[in-house]
Amino acid sequence: MSEKSITASRRHMGLKAASRVSNTLIHILLTVISVIWLIPFVFILLQSFRVESTWQVGYVVPKTWGFANYINLFDSDFPRWYMNTFIVAVVTAVLQTVIVLCMSYTLSRFRFKGRKLLMRFMMILGMFPGMLTMIILYRVLSDLGMTQANAVPGLILVYIASSGMGYYVSKGFFDTIPKSLDEAARVDGATRFQVLKKIILPLSKPIVIYTILTAFMAPWGDYVFAQYVSMGTSAGKNVAVGMYGWLNKDQIASRYTMFCAGGVLVALPVTILFMCLQKYYVEGVTGGAVKG
Amino acid sequence: MKQYTDLEYLRLNRLQRLGYRLASGFRAIPKKLASFFAGIGRGIGKAGRAAANEFSDIFTTFINGDFKTKMSYLVMGFGNIARGQVLRGLLFLLFEIVFIGYMVLAGGYWIGMLPSLGFQGREEVMSKGKFGRSVTTYVYHDDSFKILLYGVLTIFFIIAFIYTWRLNIKQNQIAEKILKSGKRLKSGRDDLRSLVDDQFHKTLLALPLTGIVVFTVLPIIFMILVAFTNYSGANDGRVNLFHWMGLDNFNAMLNWSSGATSYAATFGEVLAWTLIWAFFATFTNYFLGMLVAMAINKKGIKFKKGWRTILVLTIAIPQFISLLYVSKMFAKDGLINLTLMDLGIIDMEHLLPFWEDPTWARITVILINIWIGIPYLMLITTGILMNIPADLYESARIDGANAWQQYSKITLPYMLFVTGPYLLTSFTGNMNNFNVIYLLTGGAPTNYKSTAPGTVGYTDLLITWLFKITQGAEAKYYLASVVGILVFVVVAVISLIVYNLLPSIKNEEDFQ
Numbered sequence: 049m050s051e052k053s054i055t056a057s058r059r060h061m062g063l064k065a066a067s068r069v070s071n072t073l074i075h076i077l078l079t080v081i082s083v084i085w086l087i088p089f090v091f092i093l094l095q096s097f098r099v100e101s102t103w104q105v106g107y108v109v110p111k112t113w114g115f116a117n118y119i120n121l122f123d124s125d126f127p128r129w130y131m132n133t134f135i136v137a138v139v140t141a142v143l144q145t146v147i148v149l150c151m152s153y154t155l156s157r158f159r160f161k162g163r164k165l166l167m168r169f170m171m172i173l174g175m176f177p178g179m180l181t182m183i184i185l186y187r188v189l190s191d192l193g194m195t196q197a198n199a200v201p202g203l204i205l206v207y208i209a210s211s212g213m214g215y216y217v218s219k220g221f222f223d224t225i226p227k228s229l230d231e232a233a234r235v236d237g238a239t240r241f242q243v244l245k246k247i248i249l250p251l252s253k254p255i256v257i258y259t260i261l262t263a264f265m266a267p268w269g270d271y272v273f274a275q276y277v278s279m280g281t282s283a284g285k286n287v288a289v290g291m292y293g294w295l296n297k298d299q300i301a302s303r304y305t306m307f308c309a310g311g312v313l314v315a316l317p318v319t320i321l322f323m324c325l326q327k328y329y330v331e332g333v334t335g336g337a338v339k340g
Numbered sequence: 341m342k343q344y345t346d347l348e349y350l351r352l353n354r355l356q357r358l359g360y361r362l363a364s365g366f367r368a369i370p371k372k373l374a375s376f377f378a379g380i381g382r383g384i385g386k387a388g389r390a391a392a393n394e395f396s397d398i399f400t401t402f403i404n405g406d407f408k409t410k411m412s413y414l415v416m417g418f419g420n421i422a423r424g425q426v427l428r429g430l431l432f433l434l435f436e437i438v439f440i441g442y443m444v445l446a447g448g449y450w451i452g453m454l455p456s457l458g459f460q461g462r463e464e465v466m467s468k469g470k471f472g473r474s475v476t477t478y479v480y481h482d483d484s485f486k487i488l489l490y491g492v493l494t495i496f497f498i499i500a501f502i503y504t505w506r507l508n509i510k511q512n513q514i515a516e517k518i519l520k521s522g523k524r525l526k527s528g529r530d531d532l533r534s535l536v537d538d539q540f541h542k543t544l545l546a547l548p549l550t551g552i553v554v555f556t557v558l559p560i561i562f563m564i565l566v567a568f569t570n571y572s573g574a575n576d577g578r579v580n581l582f583h584w585m586g587l588d589n590f591n592a593m594l595n596w597s598s599g600a601t602s603y604a605a606t607f608g609e610v611l612a613w614t615l616i617w618a619f620f621a622t623f624t625n626y627f628l629g630m631l632v633a634m635a636i637n638k639k640g641i642k643f644k645k646g647w648r649t650i651l652v653l654t655i656a657i658p659q660f661i662s663l664l665y666v667s668k669m670f671a672k673d674g675l676i677n678l679t680l681m682d683l684g685i686i687d688m689e690h691l692l693p694f695w696e697d698p699t700w701a702r703i704t705v706i707l708i709n710i711w712i713g714i715p716y717l718m719l720i721t722t723g724i725l726m727n728i729p730a731d732l733y734e735s736a737r738i739d740g741a742n743a744w745q746q747y748s749k750i751t752l753p754y755m756l757f758v759t760g761p762y763l764l765t766s767f768t769g770n771m772n773n774f775n776v777i778y779l780l781t782g783g784a785p786t787n788y789k790s791t792a793p794g795t796v797g798y799t800d801l802l803i804t805w806l807f808k809i810t811q812g813a814e815a816k817y818y819l820a821s822v823v824g825i826l827v828f829v830v831v832a833v834i835s836l837i838v839y840n841l842l843p844s845i846k847n848e849e850d851f852q
Binding site for chain 1: 485652714
């Protein structure tokens with residue numbers, strides 16, 4: 049072996065060793081990150097089984113395990129809140145998906161007068177803080193009798209009504225389906241509606257699922273509008289508003305572990321659904337969010 | 341300042357280049373502003389000409405039109421029905437009848453009351469009830485809230501009517517032309533068919549746009565108008581009327597004359613923190629998220645899918661649970677302080693003031709936001725990182741570039757180029773990030789120096805402050821809408837500047 053090739057192979061070995069070291073470091077780093085990211089959820093889970101005390105304590109693993117917190121949930125308004133949120137989430141998921149898809153498909157596929165203007169207009173509308181409109185929407189809804197105990201239809205109406213503004217992600221997706229497909233079908237005599245039904249929709253499964261999933265998940269976490277609409281009554285609250293109250297100064301001592309139990313019950317179905325459909329969520333986020 | 345040619349520019353070092361780009365960027369601002377206003381001027385001119393054309397067209401159509409057309413100026417849809425397009429004609433006619441009926445029965449009242457917003461609110465009527473006791477009953481008269489709302493709605497309706505009336509005339513004109521050339525008019529069946537074919541976009545957009553107009557456009561216009569009234573919890577419009585106040589509210593919010601105790605001082609402080617927060621929330625998440633994505637993507641890392649799944653899992657859990665839980669964890673009597681006390685690191689007197697000290701609180705929300713945001717950013721950046729052509733790195737490595745050079749010369753420029761628009765929306769989104777701030781701190785710790793309504797705190801963003809102003813019996817809706825309008829102005833200005841500085845505004849047709 050010549051001198052040169054020896055140094056080369058030594059250098060190669062050195063590089064390999066260096067990359068092994070850095071890979072080990074990265075593995076350690078990723079483990080630390082994973083622990084940090086998961087730990088609060090593990091804590092919630094553990095504390096939901098604690099029965100010896102109901103307030104915040106300086107340890108995590110319960111001394112006495114039990115289901116008391118879960119049982120207590122059913123003596124509170126929690127089941128009602130849960131049902132409210134669930135109904136809102138399901139109905140919103142369906143209707144919002146229809147609206148968003150109509151909007152994004154049209155803006156992606158049709159070239160009509162005023163299209164650019166419409167998109168720019170919606171962009172400007174989006175710059176207004178949405179919270180501003182809640183005051184008036186609350187008044188109108190309360191005149192229609194859709195607040196307090198009847199908050200569910202009111203919430204659904206407000207969630208879906210303006211959902212057309214969130215068309216960006218799915219428009220980005222439709223933009224990537226080649227237009228030549230439509231044109232070929234049009235030449236063969238298909239109407240626009242047939243093109244949508246027979247060609248575009250079958251290709252759009254990922255984005256449809258993504259839209260349903262995000263629309264379903266949003267109402268579980270909405271605090272601000274739900275708080276407005278249900279103001280003053282317990283029966284119209286959703287889980288976020290109801291459980292927020294449990295952590296107030298006057299309730300936290302008796303409700304803290306119940307909050308954890310409730311959190312587990314809320315997070316479980318959403319998380320399971322999310323994990324099953326994770327593939328589509330990732331596709332939607334990586335494909336659409338940036339282009340939009 | 342000297343303008344460089346391309347070759348001269350390439351000879352500059354990096355710092356000089358940056359300085360040059362910034363300087364020329366700022367130099368271009370007057371020019372851009374000038375062209376912006378010139379554009380507005382041109383737009384107004386164009387609109388004026390278009391309006392003049394419309395009027396002359398309406399006039400000449402009337403002069404040249406036949407009897408059916410002339411009749412349609414008064415009875416909408418007459419021409420359509422007379423020419424056999426019954427469906428269209430009936431719709432026109434129906435719309436006219438509904439409009440006239442509405443204006444006579446209600447619309448006239450709302451429009452008429454709009455300048456005053458009502459004359460009399462709730463009236464107390466004393467009467468002798470049973471057993472000679474005096475009984476107070478309440479009689480409600482005008483309602484400023486409804487007057488403002490229905491007044492705006494009526495104006496919308498009038499505009500829609502004028503548009504439809506114009507459409508009706510245009511259709512007569514077109515129909516005459518078609519018949520003259522000997523062709524057949526579209527029948528009602530053709531019209532219906534076109535709704536799923538070449539007019540399909542109208543069918544698809546009808547529902548979403550109605551929702552947006554009724555639930556977004558109308559409320560926004562209403563709330564902009566509220567900024568010019570004294571609508572508040574006390575002056576709710578029903579019991580006590582509210583009235584037009586002109587620019588008084590803007591003056592109250594932005595007037596600096598009373599110094600540190602003025603609302604303007606509070607507004608300035610909250611705005612400054614909002615911008616700082618948005619900056620850190622956006623860029624810490626962006627760079628750390630990218631770092632995590634690169635770490636997972638790196639060759640030789642095992643369980644790539646597993647790491648990603650763990651992070652993605654945390655996206656699924658509703659934010660209010662994690663945020664509220666973490667918020668309590670950092671509280672004075674929370675898990676972290678209690679644990680540190682048990683370990684003997686701190687004592688009762690020296691609890692860590694995560695939410696009590698302004699600086700601690702601000703840093704803590706930014707750190708927790710990193711915890712919230714990284715998984716999402718990791719997902720977004722993973723996809724883009726994989727799209728960077730591998731041969732770029734290959735050739736860089738052959739030329740002897742180290743990891744940092746590869747990152748700063750290839751990865752970062754590519755990422756910034758692709759994610760530029762995303763960074764902008766994420767920045768403005770963070771400015772309005774209600775959930776994270778409100779659920780974590782509720783704006784605490786309270787800023788007792790401020791005299792502004794809404795008990796503003798040191799971590800309050802403009803948006804959470806706005807929310808607080810609208811709460812309770814002391815609510816001052818007019819001030820909230822002033823804040824809302826100012827938020828809009830700030831967001832719009834930032835977006836305009838950034839859009840102009842972005843390397844390229846992508847062409848949407850490129851993707852297809």
